[in-house]
Amino acid sequence: MTAFAGSVAATTRFDPLDRLDDHAPIRPSNANRSRLRLTFLGAKGLPANWLRGPLEEKNMKALVLSSSPRRDGNSAILAGEIAAGLRDAGHEADIVFADDFLKDFLRDCRKCRASDGNCSIDDGFRSVFLDKFLPADGFIAATPVYWYGPSAQLKAFFDRMFCYYAASYPGSADVIERMKNKRLGLAISSEETFPMVSAAVLTQFQEYARYSRSTFVGVIHGFGNSRGDVRRDPGDPVGAARRFGREFFTRAATDYHIDTVRPARMWTVAEVGGD
Template sequence: MKAFVLSSSPRRDGNSAILAGEIAAGLRETGHEADLVFADDFLKDFLRDCRTCRDSDGNCSIDDGFRSVFLDKFLPADGFIAATPVYWYGPSAQLKAFFDRMFCYYAASYPGSAGVIERMKNKRLGLAISSEETFPMVAAAVLTQFQEYARYSRSTFVGVVHGFGNSRGDVRRDPGDPIGAARRFGRDFFTRAATDYRVDTVRPARMWDFAEVRGD
């Protein structure tokens, strides 16, 4: 399987970037492909008004690397893992911009939007978060946005790794061992149980009496 891991922190050696690297390593350990990409390497601008920004063919005219990363790395991936620090109780601006810029390619004004929409759907999604605060709800806004993206794109939110730290590398000293958790998360990303029940979902009485659980 193929995974796209996005590190959205402006710190290449920051805590969430470390978690992203561990997840990518875990994916590779189990034979999967893992593209680890840093947002600052390709994302140079925010979403604009598409009515004035598109060129005459309907393509996005923002001249940075988002197009190639989105079309050639994100869309072909079976799974997407985003890593972000908690900034003002939300995601990094880079991660928010990554989601915002998708609109340029699935909006009807883009000539290939129908194909983009089909390839956006049915991915497995994961999240890696670092924060200074250990308050349980510190990442609630990030989790909610990611869950809503999963719902909107008919994808499966597999889970989250959350490490605590402030200075660079501090997450390695977290007694909760998010480094080990991130490596394990990568190793079982494509096989771990992921359920999202509805009131009328048919489900077994015992959770672990079957080999594998898939969300839908």
């Protein structure tokens, strides 16, 4: 059982990206907030790292990838805010731009792999993947919606991983172990607002989380077309992105299986000491 101390904020809507304490079953007055502790009841059978909170680990490391070719585009704005939120919380956040290091697509490894087993594509991906992605505790990708899918750069980032976890790479076993058990996040920008506009992006990211035994923490979605439009989105995705970064390593995130043993209720509020 993991406990989260903090205020319980009143809200009239349910947003899965809201803070954990936005969904308490009671709505206390301001005077009582310091006396409440929100407890996630959790579930047996979850991976040991399903939640990394301040009671367990501090000063985590995250890599934020902005995959848009627009360095000042809407998804890049969301990526920057998430990175800022991570730093607000005391974590290490490294933001990288795909266009700086990703210049080629995945090739046929049987034809282009170097004689020593290394990938022969020399464009900077190797350094980002081995020196930034693998050591990170968390990974957040930001992408615009292009043809109802992710950017080509983000797709290529995932595709190029194969060069290093394939058995033909000498260090593949170590790479596979270090790819697993990360916390993952996604930031999306799109012009269209219909609910399924980002379905393909979400599906691919969720499947990557499953495949790598990682935890998909959540999604920030901002709407806009011209540069900076997300700042005018009345849903305030920019503010949500900053908060998402601050809470990235403490938010509850579950992905149950049919045989997962779990309690009937998800949240409970109990009295704790306070003023």
